[in-house]
Each structure stands twice: as structure tokens, then as C-alpha cells.
Amino acid sequence: xxxxxxxxxxxVIAALTGxxxxxxxxxxxTREAQVKAAYIYKLASFVRWxxxxxxxxxxxxxxxxxxxxxxxATLGDLARGTRExxxxxxxxxxxxxxxxxxxxxxxxxxxxGAVARELLRKFxxxxxxxxxxxxxxxxxxxxxxxRGDAVRFVIHRxxxxxxRLALSSKLLAVAEAVEP
Amino acid sequence: xxxxxxxxxQASSLVLAMFCALGTVTSSAFAQSVDDLRExxxxxxxxxxxxxxxxxxxxxxxxxxxxxxISHEDIVRSTAASLPEILxxxxxxxxxxxxxxxxxxxxxGMNGNTAAQSFPNKLLxxxxxxxxxxxxxxxxxxxxxxVLPSDIDRVEVISGPGATxxxxxxxxxxxxxxxxxxxxxxxxxxxxxxxxxxxxxxxRYGARPSDSLTWRAGVRLLDEExxxxxxxxxxxxxPYRRLGANFRLDWTPSSRDTVSLAxxxxxxxxxxxxxxxxxxxxxxxxxxxxxxxxxHDILQVQAFYDxxxxxxxxxxxxxxxxxxxxxxxxxxxxxSARNRLVWGGGVRLTHYRIDGTPNFFFAPPGRDLLLxxxxxxxxxSVTDRLDLRAGIKLEKDPYxxxxxxxxxxxxxxxxxxxxxxxAVSRAVRSPTPFDRxxxxxxxxxxxxxxxxxxxxxxxxYELGLRMQPAREISFSATGxxxxxxxxxxxxxxxxxGFSLSWGNNLKGRSYGLDAWFDWRVAHWWTIGGGxxxxxxxxxxxxxxxAIIGAAQLGTDPKHQFRLSSSMNLxxxxxxxxxxxxxxxxxxxxxxxxxxxDARVAWPMxxxxxxxxxxxxxxxxxxxxxxxxxxVPRRVLAGxxxxx
Numbered sequence: 001x002x003x004x005x006x007x008x009x010x011x012v013i014a015a016l017t018g019x020x021x022x023x024x025x026x027x028x029x030t031r032e033a034q035v036k037a038a039y040i041y042k043l044a045s046f047v048r049w050x051x052x053x054x055x056x057x058x059x060x061x062x063x064x065x066x067x068x069x070x071x072x073a074t075l076g077d078l079a080r081g082t083r084e085x086x087x088x089x090x091x092x093x094x095x096x097x098x099x100x101x102x103x104x105x106x107x108x109x110x111x112x113g114a115v116a117r118e119l120l121r122k123f124x125x126x127x128x129x130x131x132x133x134x135x136x137x138x139x140x141x142x143x144x145x146x147r148g149d150a151v152r153f154v155i156h157r158x159x160x161x162x163x164r165l166a167l168s169s170k171l172l173a174v175a176e177a178v179e180p
Numbered sequence: 181x182x183x184x185x186x187x188x189x190q191a192s193s194l195v196l197a198m199f200c201a202l203g204t205v206t207s208s209a210f211a212q213s214v215d216d217l218r219e220x221x222x223x224x225x226x227x228x229x230x231x232x233x234x235x236x237x238x239x240x241x242x243x244x245x246x247x248x249x250i251s252h253e254d255i256v257r258s259t260a261a262s263l264p265e266i267l268x269x270x271x272x273x274x275x276x277x278x279x280x281x282x283x284x285x286x287x288x289g290m291n292g293n294t295a296a297q298s299f300p301n302k303l304l305x306x307x308x309x310x311x312x313x314x315x316x317x318x319x320x321x322x323x324x325x326x327v328l329p330s331d332i333d334r335v336e337v338i339s340g341p342g343a344t345x346x347x348x349x350x351x352x353x354x355x356x357x358x359x360x361x362x363x364x365x366x367x368x369x370x371x372x373x374x375x376x377x378x379x380x381x382x383x384r385y386g387a388r389p390s391d392s393l394t395w396r397a398g399v400r401l402l403d404e405e406x407x408x409x410x411x412x413x414x415x416x417x418x419p420y421r422r423l424g425a426n427f428r429l430d431w432t433p434s435s436r437d438t439v440s441l442a443x444x445x446x447x448x449x450x451x452x453x454x455x456x457x458x459x460x461x462x463x464x465x466x467x468x469x470x471x472x473x474x475x476h477d478i479l480q481v482q483a484f485y486d487x488x489x490x491x492x493x494x495x496x497x498x499x500x501x502x503x504x505x506x507x508x509x510x511x512x513x514x515x516s517a518r519n520r521l522v523w524g525g526g527v528r529l530t531h532y533r534i535d536g537t538p539n540f541f542f543a544p545p546g547r548d549l550l551l552x553x554x555x556x557x558x559x560x561s562v563t564d565r566l567d568l569r570a571g572i573k574l575e576k577d578p579y580x581x582x583x584x585x586x587x588x589x590x591x592x593x594x595x596x597x598x599x600x601x602x603a604v605s606r607a608v609r610s611p612t613p614f615d616r617x618x619x620x621x622x623x624x625x626x627x628x629x630x631x632x633x634x635x636x637x638x639x640x641y642e643l644g645l646r647m648q649p650a651r652e653i654s655f656s657a658t659g660x661x662x663x664x665x666x667x668x669x670x671x672x673x674x675x676x677g678f679s680l681s682w683g684n685n686l687k688g689r690s691y692g693l694d695a696w697f698d699w700r701v702a703h704w705w706t707i708g709g710g711x712x713x714x715x716x717x718x719x720x721x722x723x724x725x726a727i728i729g730a731a732q733l734g735t736d737p738k739h740q741f742r743l744s745s746s747m748n749l750x751x752x753x754x755x756x757x758x759x760x761x762x763x764x765x766x767x768x769x770x771x772x773x774x775x776x777d778a779r780v781a782w783p784m785x786x787x788x789x790x791x792x793x794x795x796x797x798x799x800x801x802x803x804x805x806x807x808x809x810x811v812p813r814r815v816l817a818g819x820x821x822x823x
Contacts, residue, residue: 038217038225046222067363069391069432077214112822113367117786134252135364136822138786146253152226152703174222176703 035151036144037074040065040108040130043142043153045084046171049105050164053126058086061105066094066119067135068110094119103127112136126164141165145176152176244569244591244601245342246644246658246694248272248710250335252360257746257756259777259793260329261373261380261816262402264322267355268760268777271710271742272339272694278808280378280404281323281420281450287339287353288662289690289714289736291765294807296670296732297620297627302351302609302636304342308359308442310466310484311349314502315530315549315578317614318349323450324462324488325357326424328382328400330371330820333360339694339712340660341640343607344555344571344587351607351638352662361440362386362394362430373793373818377405380816395429406451407801407809419457422448436473442466455495462488477513482506498541500534518561522571525554530578532613542617542629549578549613557587565593577610580635599646608635615668615682624677627670634684637665657695664688667718670732672725686730688718696742709743735806737763737772754781768806774798781820791818 040063049061061084065072075091082089092104106128109116116137120129131140141159145152155175160167172178250269260266264283268275274291276284284291284300292300301318304311305325312325335357342350366386373380379401386396402422424446431439444464449457464486471479484506491499508526515521533546557571573585587605594600611633620627644658666684673681696710715738718730744758756779764772776798781791794815796802801810 034217035225038220039222041218042220042222042225067366074214074217078218082218111364111366114823115366146251150226171222174226176226 032151033068033070034074036068036108036110036132037065037071037078039144039151039153040071040075040106041078041082041089043130043171044089044106044128046168047106047128048166048168050126053103053105054087058088060088060090062090062092062103063106063108064092064094064104064123065108066110066116067137068108069093071108071110106130108132109137109140110135112138124163128165129159129163154179156180244567244589244599244603244644246272246339246642246656246660248337248339248656248694248696250337252330252333255329255332255335256820257754257779257781258758259756259779259795259816261378263325263327263357265795266329266332266335267337269744269758270335270337271696271740272712273337273353273355274712274736274740274762276805276808277811278805279420279451280407281402281422281448282808283322284805285320285322285355286734286736287337288660288692288694288712289716289734290352291734291736291805293728293732293734296728298668298732298734300734301612302349303353303355304346304350305355305357307357308466309356309468309482309508310464310486311504311506311528313349314488315504315551315612316500316502316532316534317612318609321460321488321490323420323422323448324446324460326400326402326422326446327357327359327426328371328384328398330369330382331359331365331384331396331398333358333364340603340642340658341587341605341607341638343585344557344573344605349609351609351636359428359442362396362428363388365396366394368821368823370821371818372820373791373816375814375816378814378816379403392432393429395427397425397427399423399425402448407812419451420448422446422460424448436471438470440466440468452492452495456492458490458492458495458497460488460490462486478511480510482508493535496537498534498536500532502530502532505529505531515558520559521556522558523554523556525552527552534613536619539621541619542613543619544617547578547613547617550576551578552576555585567591575608575610577608577635579611579616579633583608583610583635597648599644601642601644601646603640603642603644605640605642607638607640610635625680626675626677627680628673630671630682633668633682634666636667636684639663652700653697655695655697657693659691659693661689661691664690664718667733669720669724669726670728672727680727683724685721685724685726686718686733687721688716688730690714690716704748706746707744708746709741711742712740714738731767735765735768735770737765739763752783754779756780762804765806770803770806773802773804775802787822789820791820792816793818 044061044063063075063079065075072091072093079089079091104123104127107119107123108130110132112135120139129140130142131137132144134146141156141163143154145154153175154177155172156179158180248270250266254269255266258269264275264285267273267285272287274286278284286300287303290300290302292298299317299319305313305320307325313320338354342354346354365384366388369384371382382398382400384396384398388394404420406419424444426444428442447461449459451457466484468482487501487503489501493499506528510524512522528551530549534542536542553573553575555571555573559567559569561567569589571587574582575585576582585606589603591599591601615633616629616631618629641661642658646656648654665687667686669683669685671681671683673679692714694712698708700706714736718733720726741761747755749755758777761774762772764770775796777795778797779791779793781789783789796811796813801812803810
């Protein structure tokens with residue numbers, strides 16, 4: 001609880017200096033991107049992949065981001081130096097479906113459309129797919145949803161079974177909704 | 181570690197830039213942001229505020245001002261098919277529909293008086309940083325600006341002045357429409373809505389030719405047939421149509437730079453009772469470049485050109501065009517760990533020509549108006565809980581000597597989740613050609629612009645509270661006192677017949693409250709609501725002719741309430757309801773009314789959603805503004821496709 005209070009205070013304080021408006025529109029990324037990157041990073045820690053998802057005991061866990069360079073940038077910072085046991089965690093940016101980036105363990109679809117759907121088809125195996133409803137992507141095992149100011153997530157359990165991923169019960173407990 | 185505080189932000193919005201830039205807080209709060217993020221629990225993540233959908237930072241809406249953010253989700257789930265309808269979603273605006281395509285929008289009152297030739301003129305309205313109010317009279321032709329609703333990232337609505345940063349005309353409020361970048365709108369999308377007498381059709385395609393380049397192009401048609409039945413009972417013929425094409429390109433030449441280019445072309449017509457419609461045309465081109473350096477100092481340069489034309493010669497009226505050229509620069513930088521400075525300036529040249537009629541013309545018929553400004557603002561974090569912000573803008577408006585627009589804002593966080601702020605600020609509405617050069621004739625009566633017309637002035641005192649007592653509930657309330665001086669009046673002047681001119685002879689005070697809340701009752705159900713209360717008293721200065729009374733400024737409802745419900749039902753069905761209650765406009769034929777808008781949407785597949793939306797469902801028709809048409813009930817069926 002203390003941690004949350006402290007966090008909240010920081011956020012509110014940040015808000016104070018958050019700045020009066022200025023007469024220009026927004027162009028690119030910020031805390032929204034950060035939070036989403038952190039979600040990708042955290043969600044992966046609640047998932048167990050089947051052994052065949054990895055080439056070797058020390059091969060990395062690859063967290064792939066499609067369509068959001070800003071999210072990727074933060075995820076890269078988060079992943080840097082991180083290890084899950086012997087496995088390093090890597091952030092990978094997918095530019096298009098033509099990218100030959102090897103296996104993704106997690107795939108964040110930062111935008112919807114045909115390319116995203118093609119990626120979902122391409123990474124059909126044990127991949128933690130994360131779609132972002134606010135960006136128009138859908139069909140992920142985890143769906144990020146925006147509620148008021150906050151980002152929450154919904155889990156599609158059938159999709160996890162289909163992809164042979166084991167989800168921690170804690171993750172299910174924290175989800176806004178667990179759908180079949 | 182200070183340097184890491186905004187890396188994640190990669191701030192390219194200036195707003196955000198300022199968030200990164202202004203805040204010591206930024207330093208103290210997010211100094212180890214990556215480490216913080218890494219250590220946060222997944223529950224923590226869900227408590228962090230981010231503006232819905234957008235890439236923008238929530239702190240914006242937590243800035244010490246009465247800011248309401250209409251999110252992308254709010255917009256696409258609402259019944260709104262056009263920009264003024266979207267503005268109805270903001271509890272701190274008053275929105276009146278007069279006829280198809282004709283709207284009056286105000287914040288904190290002063291809704292004008294058609295009979296006194298007083299048109300609402302105290303809002304600054306921007307679409308992606310480009311002003312869309314017309315410099316001829318400082319008001320907005322609401323039939324002209326249009327954006328496909330699903331292309332809008334959010335609309336920031338500030339009630340109260342924002343002149344120090346935003347500049348003249350940000351007197352009673354600022355509306356900032358921010359569209360999504362083309363990277364957020366890839367693929368083919370269609371939004372088709374139609375009913376028996378109204379159509380709103382939009383088509384958009386976006387593509388990413390390379391990793392650093394995205395673009396989109398769209399076409400849009402708004403079409404609404406006449407409503408029939410005016411306040412006077414007469415049949416009217418006033419359809420509205422607007423056909424537009426738009427293009428946007430976003431380019432990231434390096435990790436530090438973003439460039440965006442936006443262009444629009446449109447034409448339309450706005451019906452007028454019993455006579456041929458007025459033709460409208462317009463075009464715009466806007467270019468913006470932003471650089472974020474290693475210290476997260478941000479430099480932004482924006483230039484735009486736009487033109488609007490209105491032509492009512494076919495009905496015996498006149499025509500005019502305005503050309504605006506504008507360039508602005510803004511730079512935000514660290515002065516110290518606890519001080520952030522934003523400075524900037526801009527120049528706008530407006531070239532216009534008005535071909536009037538013998539009964540309504542401008543002398544001279546055209547001018548070049550030059551507007552220039554420079555501003556500086558510093559935010560000082562006195563302690564971790566207390567912030568002090570002071571800014572000043574020097575603005576040279578056409579016709580008048582330079583105005584000085586200062587502002588002081590203080591904000592305090594007594595405890596987690598709450599924010600108390602106070603502000604004193606000054607804003608002006610500067611003279612326009614309509615104030616200075618207009619000539620109207622009606623029989624023996626005449627109205628002439630006043631060459632000595634001065635700026636209308638406002639000093640505003642605001643006190644606000646924002647709270648989030650629980651994760652599911654947030655609440656904001658702002659009390660205000662506005663003291664106005666030198667407001668425009670109609671004066672009798674010596675001359676032949678009955679000669680009138682403008683004066684600056686009203687002063688007075690308005691006070692009131694803007695409040696709203698948001699409550700997430702369950703994960704599938706959110707309700708929201710708002711209230712705006714307004715009380716005004718204006719008095720004439722000695723020597724005023726006071727012929728029309730203070731009602732020439734407008735007759736505003738004393739209160740307005742809004743309540744909305746947003747449900748996600750089984751099967752992916754969305755049910756959204758929005759009710760509003762608006763008090764009577766005193767002394768006019770417009771009584772108080774309650775109305776309800778509703779929308780049901782059903783996702784047929786991943787790429788197609790069908791919807792039915794109804795506006796003003798409770799009555800066959802109701803009146804919202806003096807002398808205007810009755811607003812009818814409308815039902816539209818829609819389909820949204822995303823391929």
C-alpha cells in the first residue's frame with residue numbers, strides 16, 4: 001500500500017508541473033507509451049512458455065513490439081540487463097511482416113489493420129500476444145484497454161490454452177476481466 | 181539520473197514537452213523512471229493515469245486549470261457525428277444548435293445576441309495547433325472545421341482564460357482538437373452513418389511506406405437536410421453540406437526529430453431561411469517540426485496557411501475571404517533542477533477582403549492584420565508538494581497598442597490523489613474588423629464600427645480541486661470569478677437618422693462552478709457527469725446609452741447538467757447514454773430542456789461494427805437558442821469498418 005501511495009504521489013506531483021497547455025497539438029509518445037511498455041515487460045513475467053519455445057536454456061526471451069517505436073524504446077530500457085534465470089530478456093522492434101526476427105515470445109500489436117492480423121497469423125505458436133484496443137488492434141491473448149485515465153487488461157483464457165502458455169493465477173486475479 | 185526522466189517520454193508533444201520540461205517534479209517524480217517502472221507491480225501500472233488512447237500524458241489534464249479531456253473512446257462511443265456535437269461531451273462548455281451546421285459554443289457564458297449583432301467571440305479554437313476562429317469577428321463558423329471522429333485523438337477543453345500561453349481570444353476558454361498521428365490510423369477505415377435526413381460519411385486510408393514515414397488521406401461528407409419549423413413557426417429551408425478531403429504525413433527523420441504535414445481542402449454550403457444557400461470553401465496547410473534534445477529540452481516550430489471563403493451573393497449578400505499565414509516557435513528548457521522555462525513567440529498575418537452590400541459592408545473592405553506575440557513562463561517547484569508558475573505574454577494585436585497578459589498559478593498536493601490549485605490570470609479580446617470597420621444600414625438606422633474600440637478585458641480568479649478518492653472515482657471542481665471590463669456595447673451616436681456605433685461600456689462580473697466526475701462502477705460500466713453553474717451581473721458605465729440592455733452580451737443558462745453511462749454488454753455490445761438538462765435562457769423564448777442521446781453498437785466481426793444512434797430522443801423537437809430553428813430528434817444507422 002505504501003508503495004502505491006508513494007507512486008500515486010509522484011504521479012500527482014508530476015501532474016502539478018504537468019504544464020499549462022501550449023498552443024500546439026501533440027505528436028508523439030509519453031507516459032501512455034511507458035505504461036504500455038511496462039505492461040509488456042510485466043506481463044511476460046507472469047507467463048511460462050513451453051520448452052519448445054526456446055532454442056536452448058540460455059536463449060533469450062524476446063519481447064516484440066509492432067507499430068510503436070516509443071513503446072519499443074521504453075521496453076528496450078526496461079529489458080536492458082534483465083535476466084529471468086539464465087535467460088536474458090530482449091526487446092525487438094518489428095518494422096513489418098517481412099522482418100525476419102526469429103521467434104517472438106511476446107508480441108505487442110501497437111496498431112491494428114491488416115499487418116497486425118498477418119503478424120498474429122505468423123506468430124501462431126506459443127506467443128503471448130498483446131493487442132491494444134485503443135489502437136484498434138484485437139485478437140490478442142491479452143488485450144490492453146483504456147478505462148478513464150488508466151490502462152488495464154483483459155485476458156482471453158482460451159487463447160492462452162490454444163497457444164500452450166501457462167498463466168500465473170496472480171495475473172488472472174489482477175486482470176480486469178478473464179474471458180473464456 | 182535526472183537525464184532519464186523523460187527518455188521514456190520521448191516527448192514530442194509540446195504539452196508533454198512542457199510536462200517533461202517544466203517539472204522539477206518531473207525530475208523528482210520520474211528521475212529513475214525506468215527503474216521505477218521495472219519495480220512497479222502490475223497493479224501499480226493500472227493506477228497510472230494516461231490520457232485515454234492518446235499518446236499524450238495525463239498530467240495535462242491534471243494541470244492547474246479547469247481542463248476537461250474528451251478522449252478518443254468518448255468520441256467514438258458517442259452519438260456525435262460532427263465537431264460541435266463532440267463538444268457537447270464536455271461538461272464545461274455550453275453548446276447550442278441553431279440550425280443544421282449552425283452552432284453556438286461558449287465556455288462560462290456570453291452566448292451572444294443575434295439581435296444586437298453580438299456573436300460569441302471569446303473562445304480560442306484550435307485544430308492541431310491551427311486556429312479556426314475567424315479574425316474578422318473572433319468567432320467561429322462552426323460549419324467549417326471538421327475532422328473524422330475516429331481520427332481525433334482527444335479534445336482538450338479548458339474553461340477559463342489561457343491567454344498567457346495561448347494568446348488573445350483565449351478569454352473564456354480554449355478548445356484544442358488534437359488528431360491522431362498517421363501512424364495511429366493505418367489501413368482502410370470507413371465510418372458511414374445515415375438517417376432519413378442526415379448523412380455523415382467518412383473514408384480514410386493510412387499507410388507506412390517506410391519505418392520513419394507514415395501518411396493518411398481521407399474524404400468526408402456531412403449532409404443534413406433542413407429541419408423545417410423555426411421559432412416563428414415559419415417553414416425554413418436551411419440544409420447543410422460539407423465535403424472535405426484531408427491529408428497528413430508524419431516523418432521521423434531521426435530519433436530527436438518529428439515532422440508533420442497536414443493539408444485540407446473543403447467546400448460546402450450552409451442554408452439560410454428562404455433564400456439560396458451560402459457557399460463555403462476553404463483550404464489549409466500546416467507544417468510542424470519538433471526537436472527533443474538529450475536534456476529533453478524541446479524546440480518546436482509550426483507554420484500554417486489557411487483560407488476560408490464564404491459567398492452569399494446568390495441570396496443578395498456579400499462574400500469574403502481570409503488568408504492566414506502564421507508561424508510560431510516554442511522552446512522549453514531546464515533552468516535548474518527545480519525550474520523549467522518555456523518561452524516562445526509567433527507572428528500571424530491575416531489578409532482579407534470583404535465584398536459587402538450597400539446595407540452591410542466594411543470600410544475599408546480589406547486589410548492586412550498583423551498579430552505578434554512573445555511569452556515566457558517559469559514553473560518553480562517550491563517543494564515537492566507545492567508548485568508556483570508564473571508567466572507573461574506580450575501581444576501586439578491589430579489596431580491597438582500591445583497588451584500584457586500575465587498569469588500566476590499555484591498548485592498544492594495536500595495528500596496523495598488530491599490537488600488544490602488557484603490562479604489569477606488576465607486575458608483580452610482584441611478589436612477585429614467587425615468592431616472597427618463594419619457599416620450596416622437598415623432604413624434610417626445605421627451601425628458603424630468604432631475606430632476607438634478598445635480591447636475587452638478579463639481578470640479571472642479561479643480555485644480548483646481535483647480528487648481521486650479511489651481508483652474508480654475521480655472528481656474535479658473549479659470555482660471562478662471573472663471580472664470583465666470594456667465589453668462591447670451598442671451606443672447611440674450623433675449623426676443622421678438613428679446612428680449607432682460600438683462602445684466599450686459594459687463591465688461586470690460572472691461567477692460560477694465547473695464540476696465533473698467519473699465513476700467506474702464495474703469493469704463493464706462507467707458513469708460520468710458534470711455541472712456548470714453560471715451567474716452574471718453586468719452594468720453599464722456612466723455615459724453609456726444602454727439601449728439594448730446587458731442582454732446584448734448574451735442570455736446564458738444559469739445551470740447545465742450532464743450525466744452519461746457507458747456499458748460494455750455481453751457479446752461485445754456497447755450501450756451509451758448521455759442525458760443533459762439545460763436551464764432556460766432568461767428573457768427569451770428558450771425554455772429549459774432535458775434531452776437524451778443514445779447509441780447501441782454491435783461488433784459483427786473484428787473489422788465491422790454496426791450502430792444505431794439517436795440524438796435528442798426525448799422530444800420531437802426543442803429549442804436551444806433564441807431565434808433559431810427547433811432541433812428535431814434524429815436517428816442514424818451506422819457502420820464502422822476497419823480493414
